[in-house]
Amino acid sequence: MELLITTISIALTALLFLLKKRTHKKKYQSEIYLKNLAGITEFNSKIDSLNDYCTWPYREEIKTDFIEIGTYFRNKTNYYKKEEKVKIFNEIFDNFDNYIANYNTNYILRKKENLKWFFEDIEGKKLDDQQQNAVITDEYSNLIIAGAGSGKTLTILAKIKYLTAIKNVKPSEILLLSFTKKTVDELNERLGKIALATKATTFHKLGYDTIKSASIDVPAITNDNTLKQIVTEYLRSDILENPEAINSYIRYIACYMNIPEEHEKYTSLGEKSDVEKGIDFETLKAKTEPLNKIATADLDTLQGEKVKSVEELIIANFLYLNGIEYEYEKKYPHTNVMYRPDFHLSEYDIWLEHFGVDENNNAKWLTPHNAENYVRKWR
Incomplete structure (x- = not known):
């Protein structure tokens, strides 16, 4: 009896082994497997043929072309462990963005090494490492x-x-485009000096030349006076005669035209400073009240308030538009030291100080050292 059981057990084991071997062999002979395996060969050929910078649109094109193959072989490296191609494909395709990023990094390094002679003489100057990266990077779009x-x-x-x-x-x-004629003239002069045939032009001239080449009627070019007339007429006809519109317009100018950006959006304090250079920090109160105008022998000068930040400008204009009388940086009378809070609400004898800190008491608009002193001072 024991011999019979042993014999049956051996027979079943052998049968299972044969079935497993047959199934194992069959999966490598499957038509769908062989079709996708051929796709891996095509994928490898495309990757091996890369000999230039790989832009993100081309990267996405490759991913789209082989997404079905990637889906078929995903998580099947061990299942098809006899086929090394599957393992290599999954390693690349599952992290394809990183693969291309590494490829591009190595491509730039090789180019810089091979083109040392080129980068040592641009207008008689040698390009630094970042400039060389900017030149070699051949992305679909670059922001420098x-x-x-x-x-x-x-x-x-x-x-x-x-x-x-x-x-x-x-x-x-x-x-090659620029916003100003001055920059275009400089570019063309420097291009000529190093014998480059490309010509720079302004956005406006490009548009004008394009229209002129496609139209019999050449449009007249406007100027600042014409634009001023158009804007003035629009304000007169569509805004000033409509109380609701004029109210919305004033509120927009006062409170929403210069909304302060989150500090995290700036890469540096210098960038924040550059942005705010273009903001007029004169308050509505200063612009509109006749008493703020002082006549001089030569011209009328608007002697109004100029606040120090976008936030202060919004606060001042909000108070003014809502009929709340205020004084800006009036001397605080309840201390012996010179202290001028941002706003004094005259009617209520309330003093307002805009601290410019976030919810964590961080003054991100200052350098770390100055921010620490600033916060400590007002705590």
């Missing part, structure tokens, strides 16, 4: 942020020279 005098124009010239001399792009296929 740099301060005045940091070499942005030199980098643009290097980019054009790189495209024409290294990438064999025709000068006529490069569109």
